[in-house]
Amino acid sequence: KHQLLVLDNFEQVVDAAKDIAELLRACPRLQVLATSRTPLRVRGEKELPVPPLALPPLDPLQVSGGLTGETLSQYAAVELFIQRARDVKPDFTVTNETAPAIAEICCRLDGLPLAIELAASRIKLLSPQALLNRLGHRLEMLKGGARDLPLRQQTLRNTIDWSFDLLDENARVLFRRLSVFVGGWTYDMAEAVVNADGQLGIDLYDELESLVNNSLTQSREVNGELRFSLLATIREYAHDKLHDSGEGEHIHRAHAAYCLTLVEQAEPELVGPNQAGWLDRLELEYGNIRAALDWCKTRDLERGLRISGALYRFWEMHSHIREGREWLETFATLSTGVTLSRAKVLNAAGAMADYTGDYASAQAYFEVALAVFELHGDRRRMAAALNNLAMALSFQMQFDEARKWLEQGQALKRELGDPWSIANGLDNLGRIAMFQHDYERGRQYVAEALEMFRSI
Known part of the structure; x- marks a missing residue:
């Protein structure tokens, strides 16, 4: 006779796993199904992880038919939310207007069944959007489970306590x-x-x-x-x-230090043959980088300046222009003085302002950055700021002034022997020539730039 023995919450008595192993050896036709938050670690054990409930994508374009009540109900997390919401509010329905908020609630709760059930119980008094707005502190919000449940399942914090203990x-x-x-x-x-x-x-x-x-x-x-x-x-x-x-201060400082090392290691690689790989690496770690920047705002401005200054090309190439500008302007505003790190951030903030069409602000940032680079005798960054200032002027139709600054920057770049920057400057000279309808001269500049880019 084949028999199945079901053991629930075995993690509480995991030391008894050896007894289960002996039982299985003595009863060849016995099968044991054990739920546990930790493996039993006995021979013959097969682990079957139970993943969170299936979640909908938050991008409506990734859902056939868009984010609607009908399309969302096919996802297990949303289906559970709807069921539990109707337990406390029988007339609850998902409309096209509330569907995005419900989808985001389930995603913010990681598809965890208990968290979704506790959140859905709040629908009696809160609209989906109001509930979503209050999920900034999930652990304080998600409590008040059914009284007939074990105490550990009545709040999300109690449930995690159970595993932590x-x-x-x-x-x-x-x-x-x-x-x-x-x-x-x-x-x-x-x-x-x-x-x-x-x-x-x-x-x-x-x-x-x-x-x-x-x-x-x-x-x-x-x-x-x-x-x-x-x-x-x-x-x-x-x-x-x-x-x-x-320990928070110490660990966050170490985390910010790691992120600084990463972005400064990546920065020079973003203009060479390893560009794609490093861009992907930074995108993968962008959550960590954002967290480090957020911590640096109030704890370590100098490190925040260096992290944000090193991210300029990443923000540019991965279309994080507006966010990048916000970070750069935040650190430029919070910090003071005439340090190189602040000037680098101002120069990058000017570039981001350029990309968003705010040419007057861009010009102002570049002029301050250029003055600081000159003060420190940093010729490489002076050349970059001259190039950027010239382009901001050209976008304001000040072509002669722009060409003057560009040519001054090109002279510096040739002294420094930086082929990528020289090629970039030639390309910009070509643009200005074409803005002035001097197409033959513009073609010559661009052709020379293209040849240099290909040789890098």
Whole structure:
């Protein structure tokens, strides 16, 4: 006779796994189905991870028929939300107007069933959009589950507490420190940030494996490298723990230092043959970079200046123009003085203003940046600022003045022997010539620039 033994929440008695192994050896026709937040680690065990519920894409263009009540109901997370909302509000329906908010609620809650159920119970008093607006602090919002549920399932925080309490102290330390990452991390990144001073005193590999096994950390392969992440709700919980521990300042500083090293390493590669790979790398880590910039606003302005200044070409090439300008102007405004790092940010802010058609602001930024570069004798950056200032003037129809600054910049570039910058300047001289209807001269400049670009 074949029999199935179902064991729920086995993580609470995981030390009894050896008894299950003995039972299976004694009963060849017995099968055991165990739900657990951590593997049993017995021979013959087959792990079947239970993923979050399927989520809709937030881009309406990725959903056949757009984001409507009908199209959203095919996704398990939304279907659960609708069911639980109707439990407290029987006439609840999803309209074309509320569909985007409901989709975003489910995505913000990572497709976690308990989180979705707790959120849906608020529909009795809140519209979907009002509920979405209050999800900035998920853990405080998501409570008040059914009284007949176990206490651990009545609030989202209690549920995560249940898993957190299973960890040993070393894993708890690692868990809270990893919350500094936004959008994921690799093993090497964790080693560089959470153990930056080399005094963590734990086996990082073992404790990271423990977090994965306890379903608190997820892992997936990206570009041939294993990448780890925390669901947003889990990260919020862990970050609260980091704040309470008093380690937040130290870990955030290490995280910002890592991001600075990354962007400054990438910066020179964005104008060469490795450009595509580095752009992809920066895009992959953009969540971390944003978090570092946000922390630097109030904790480390100089580091924020250097990070934002190094990101100029990335923002330009990956169409983050408006966001890039906001970051650059934020740090330029918050900081003072005539430092090179601030001048570099002003120069980049001018370029972003140029791209958005704000040529007067661009000119003002470039003029201040040029003066500081001259003060420091930084000829390479002087050449770049001269080029940028010239183009801002040309867009304001001041062609003769623009050509004067460009030619001055070209002389500097040739002294420095920078072929990419020389080619860029030639291209800009060609543009100005064509703006003035001197097409033959413009063609000559552009042809020379093209030849140089091809040789780089």
